[in-house]
Amino acid sequence: MSDFVSIPDGVHALVPYDQMAEPARKLRDTYARKPGIPLFKREFGFYCLERWKEQGLPQGVPFESLFDYDPPGNLMLNHAGGCEAAFSPEFEVKILEDRGEHEVVQDFSGRHVLYFKGRRDGFMPTYLDHPVKDLRTFEKNVHWRMDPNSPERYTDLDQRMALAKEKAARGLIITQNVVGGYMYLRSLIGPEGLLYTFYDQPELIETCMQAWLTLTDGIIARHQRFVTIDELLLDEDISYKSGPLISPRFIKRFLFPHYQQLIANLKARQIDRTRHLYIQLDTDGYAVPVIPLYMEGIGMDIFSPCEVASGCDAIEIGRLYPELAIFGGIDKRVLAGPQAGIGAYLERLIPPMRRRGGFIPTCDHGVPEEVTLENYLYYRKRCIELGSKEEA
Numbered sequence: 001m002s003d004f005v006s007i008p009d010g011v012h013a014l015v016p017y018d019q020m021a022e023p024a025r026k027l028r029d030t031y032a033r034k035p036g037i038p039l040f041k042r043e044f045g046f047y048c049l050e051r052w053k054e055q056g057l058p059q060g061v062p063f064e065s066l067f068d069y070d071p072p073g074n075l076m077l078n079h080a081g082g083c084e085a086a087f088s089p090e091f092e093v094k095i096l097e098d099r100g101e102h103e104v105v106q107d108f109s110g111r112h113v114l115y116f117k118g119r120r121d122g123f124m125p126t127y128l129d130h131p132v133k134d135l136r137t138f139e140k141n142v143h144w145r146m147d148p149n150s151p152e153r154y155t156d157l158d159q160r161m162a163l164a165k166e167k168a169a170r171g172l173i174i175t176q177n178v179v180g181g182y183m184y185l186r187s188l189i190g191p192e193g194l195l196y197t198f199y200d201q202p203e204l205i206e207t208c209m210q211a212w213l214t215l216t217d218g219i220i221a222r223h224q225r226f227v228t229i230d231e232l233l234l235d236e237d238i239s240y241k242s243g244p245l246i247s248p249r250f251i252k253r254f255l256f257p258h259y260q261q262l263i264a265n266l267k268a269r270q271i272d273r274t275r276h277l278y279i280q281l282d283t284d285g286y287a288v289p290v291i292p293l294y295m296e297g298i299g300m301d302i303f304s305p306c307e308v309a310s311g312c313d314a315i316e317i318g319r320l321y322p323e324l325a326i327f328g329g330i331d332k333r334v335l336a337g338p339q340a341g342i343g344a345y346l347e348r349l350i351p352p353m354r355r356r357g358g359f360i361p362t363c364d365h366g367v368p369e370e371v372t373l374e375n376y377l378y379y380r381k382r383c384i385e386l387g388s389k390e391e392a
């Protein structure tokens with residue numbers, strides 16, 4: 001009997017490196033922390049576009065051209081939540097109360113939110129109420145929306161998976177995005193109520209997390225019938241400006257067992273079982289205390305967005321954890337300041353991080369409107385120069 005040979009189609013086996021699309025090679029080299037390579041060029045997000053329009057932002061020009069970003073090196077598989085649970089059906093979005101200049105709205109996750117009338121994006125909303133108070137309200141309001149077999153979840157599955165296989169055949173990283181356990185619980189119960197619930201109703205937390213695992217695992221299993229997953233991205237936001245929002249003990253007790261089971265299930269189902277599964281943790285705030293926790297507990301490979309405004313220092317984190325890829329790390333406050341300061345800041349940061357490898361510079365959260373278009377263009381010019389020129 002001849003030995004089985006995996007087909008290098010990006011699903012059964014990786015495409016040969018020299019046959020990958022250039023952005024895929026570049027991003028895979030970044031994930032592998034290859035030192036000295038040109039830095040991958042992209043941005044985390046924007047909160048400044050309306051202000052930039054007033055400052056002359058060209059309309060109809062792709063940002064890849066305008067800001068010299070690389071084409072995508074990965075494809076994101078969604079449908080397993082982001083900042084909220086993946087409900088199906090979602091709650092009806094409706095106005096609950098008119099408060100003059102403001103209105104109270106039930107959003108798609110069942111939260112009651114205070115918005116400016118006529119503006120629901122681009123600022124931090126005020127949450128007034130959340131759909132889960134106890135086991136009864138979890139069952140009544142939420143649990144039935146978390147059936148992984150709901151047919152409406154998969155109406156466009158064939159089209160989405162055809163695209164995923166096409167991208168995998170070009171070497172792109174196939175990323176499965178997932179709402180992290182803390183972010184999910186917070187969207188159900190609320191940030192303050194959740195902290196009490198860990199103590200007062202641990203059985204509710206366990207029930208919610210088991211439902212999270214069942215749903216998330218079921219959705220990913222559907223995707224894995226078609227593709228091999230390269231990366232699991234957890235939208236977690238477990239930190240704030242001074243450190244983690246819950247204790248390491250609670251992270252280990254309530255979150256990690258479900259993460260570990262999900263990752264074990266995912267790896268066991270992979271079409272290409274030789275493939276390394278990258279684990280990326282997305283959390284704002286001062287995340288330094290949780291980095292070793294997530295590296296040891298679930299094998300985290302990538303940390304983002306490295307929020308400098310909360311005290312995260314990409315150079316120092318990179319020194320402490322040489323096996324960790326780091327995305328983010330550009331201080332939005334510096335970008336809002338004088339251009340001379342921007343240049344000096346980048347000259348301190350970019351060369352050592354490029355020599356280290358595994359770094360993608362982006363604003364440490366969405367670019368705020370305090371950053372002018374002129375400053376951002378200057379930042380992009382210097383960042384590209386420092387991140388692309390040949391090493392001496």
